[in-house]
Amino acid sequence: MISNFIPGLIMIITSFLLPTIPQYFRHPAMLLSVGLSALSLFNGYGTFLEWDILGLNLILYQSDSLTLPFAIIFHIAAILVIIFSWHSKNLMEHMATLAYAGSAIGALHAGDFFSLFIWWEATALTSVFIVFAGNTNAAKDAAMRYLIIQVSSGVLLLIGACLMLYQTGNHNLAVLDLKTNFGIFIFIAFGIKAAFPLLNGWLQDSYPESSVTGTVALSAFTTKLAIYALARTFPGTDSLIWIGAIMTAFPVFFAVIENDLRRVLSFSLNNQLGFMVVGIGIGTELSLNGTVAHAFVHIIYKALLFMSMGAVLYRAGTTKASELGGLYKYMPFTTIFCIIGAMSISAFPLFSGFVAKSLIMSSLGGMGMVLIYFILFFASAGVLEHSGIKIPYFAFFAHERKNKVKEAPINMLIAMGIAAFLCIAIGVFPKYLYQILPYAVEYQPYTLDHVISQLQLLVFAIIAFLFLVKIKLYPSEIRSTVLNSDWFYRKMLPGIGKPLFKKIGLLTDSLYKYLGLSFKQVLSKSYKFSNLSYIKVTTPSFAGTILISILFIMLVIVLV
Template identity: 50%
Template sequence: MIEPLHPALILLLGSLLLPLLPNGYRKVLLLALPVASFVNLLGIEAGMQWTISIAGFDVEVLRTDKLSLLFGYLFHLAAFLSALFAFGLQDRVQQTSGLMYAGAAVLAVFAGDLIVLFVGWELLALTSVFQIWARRNERARGAGMRYLMIHISSGLLLLVGTAFHYEQTGSLGFGPMALDDPAAYLILLAFGIKCAFPLLHNWLIDAYPEATPTGAVFLSAFTTKVAIYALARSFAGVEALIWVGAIMTVFPIFYAMIENDLRRVLGYSMINQLGFMVVGVGLGEGMGVNGAVAHAFTDVIFKGLLFMSMGAVLFRTGHINGSDLGGLYKSMPITTGLCIVGAASISAFPLFSGFVSKTMVMAAAVDQGHLWVWLILLFASAGVLHHAGIKIPFFAFFAHDSGIRCKEAPSHMLVAMGLAAALCVLIGSFPQFLYSLLPYPVTYEPYTTTHILTQLQLLLFSVLGFTLLQVFKLYPPELRAINLDSDFLYRRLFPGVVQTMVRIGTPVRDQVSIATKRWLNHLIIIIKRLHTPDGILSRTWLTNSSVQIILLLLSIYLLYYLLQRLP
């Protein structure tokens, strides 16, 4: 048997070959490399550890267990589906960086120590930004730059945290960490940025919708899921994460409701789904982490499917705002159907994939008696149905007829979406296969009569609420507008504060400098008066007066001496 290679090697080195090849070969290789790399990955088993020595320093480049293998499989699947969706591309930049991006994600999840994780972490940032810049317009350039700065900062936090961690514990191991020293907090913050924790989330909302139609599909799969993996590896069972995750499931619902750009709506719904995973990680080993990674698995597929369907719409019509779209089911019936499968999956309808993963997190919350968390997650489940399950397909494909008539999505896009949709239904209908890959043994059974019934009641009445609001024309229309989010801080407030300071500060500085100049001028005049040829200090003094001064000084000294001697 041939020894397997490092799982990230084929993707990373293979992607370097891509730009050298002519268009036709490049497309084929883009599809073939994830497959070859997956075959290689099948030769890798749980429990392996590879260490290499770089300049006398041992680096653990590979460490496998069920957790890292699951993410490894998932990223290969995502790379293949994304590459298939992007098969029509002729852009060397996007093809190369897309594949390298997948390789970076694989490198990060198999990292045995924090140094390798850091390399993967930064490589993720550097390679993914090209999916945004490849849009080649001014907005994308700005959004990409902000994205890059935030992700590089996350990497630097990780590096500083690693350095502190090494100093304190003498270990670079990437494993469970106790939240008891600054190093662990720095590392958690680095993970939190990539995981879109509340207030650190805005890079996702800002950047993903500016990516190319195919780029957003790549982006939706890797970065945030690597962060979920890292959290599950190092901070499983940290109780604060339960609440952080609960907040993440709730606040994007309101934003998604009033957002016009449908890919931005998907961005908000992504944070909502990540929230479920963070709650799962916070609930800790066993069912919590199982639920989190199962949901990461299904989310990559259905969120990828939704991003693909919106990418296809953008690709065909050039529009992505809800206010510009509508009635597209007439032109793109297959895309419509596949999008609805994605919508049903993210909404967790029975027989679709969300039903077997999202509810596992909720069951874990129930097991640990977290009533409030459960109520919040229930609210979030109904909310996500509303914006991702109904709003996305409704405003793109139905609603009022925008009059746009276009061709159906290209066949390679349809095949990619079809495969993703098939996986959503397969995983939803036969969850045992996914469950067997999970890191802990699964005792959870999603298909009980009560569960199916309660879920249907929750979801159908949410649909009913939406329908009645539409019928009575109470549903808020899609508006051509944007909504302020936390990027307001760094795009308006901080620059504004600096500008205000400059505006107020400039006259003050001018006044100060005028006053100083005036004062210096006076000083120079005085000095001139004293030192010019007829100034006091430049005059020639008589010997006479010198002797008098010396005499005076000596007398003062004598007096002082005598005073000292007095009893």
């Protein structure tokens, strides 16, 4: 029986039951539901649940070698988030988080575009409450914008699915291309959630506005679900290579000048997605393995970095670089965990980022794509800049701090500790990660060439940083807003639309005024007319008579 239960569904049901559970048992109950859902990981591959409805065959639960690694890491991420938020009493956020993680896991197991659409929208509708739970005016506004963008993605997916069903009679998840119109719709739907260049504004807009714990949950699921969907439907699509390459390089410059460290991490998240998208675009077994491996390790170290910044926000009250610094003395464990996350994302040998990124770089090198290879190599120096150096440096070092703060609560330290342990364990023993990848590929990341090459890049980038700080060319942090692609709908469109509608409003206003005046005149005339002694009827019945006669005349005309 349990083997037919859609993975993740039990988490959604538990999330609805949470209000009835006493406060102290809520987190254990959440963990238990994730554990029960994780039993599905042992089911093996195959199709387990189908549903015939409205003449459609929906595949609600299927699993294969691409689903499994994502399902494993989504469950791990859910557990990390629950432990990290153990101290919190925000019921709405807990419910939203659990249902969100459940929906994302459910989406992985959908076998057709319509079931995928349902889960796609479910992740949007549940996660918007996490943004909302940031509980500031800025968070509420960001949540509304987030919802509009996410639902639009879902609508595009639905249009694509309907067109596909209409044109081909098939709606199962399959490899598509961009030569069909439904392929384009679905591609853009996935592209919005994967934060393609210029479609990425929602990510940096909403994630940093969420609560201490909310951002950690958000960082794990939505974008990686999109990566999974792209890997399933568009492997080997050439344009993805360029889209991905731009994604790796483009956010790097924004991250340099952004002041809010959680927004810096959101730009960094965008850059990491670029590596995965390139892997999908290449479409070989090695590169797809690279994408999956990268998504797997990325979820852990990105959650770790967001957790460390969450802990800083929780204790110091801000994540603005211009206001932080010197926290290493007061939050030593958080500092160490953050540095482990930073070294993992920067792909230092023996850390998880290295063993995953190598797969993508090797497949690029093997194909002889020299330009893309060096864009990604360049972007690796960028990753080191914003995630490897900027985050730990400005939060924990930079300058001495005057006010004392406490170390992060124990539950946060445990969650960060588990994530940090996984980062190192995967880096040291990559074969366990490689075993669960979709394709069986023999690969050895630790060759002398590769380790030396990567270390040279990283160490000399650090030397460049020290050099720039020494000669005082490294930009100091300034309290500011950095424009991003959300500017188009937050500033430009309202900038055009507001005056335009104002003018149209004035025009219609004067039109109504004029109409009103003439109406008054007609009314007063008819009033005089009705008061004439030879019309012995009251106005309503007089009007009624006229109306009926007009209708009668029309009827006669129509009949004749």
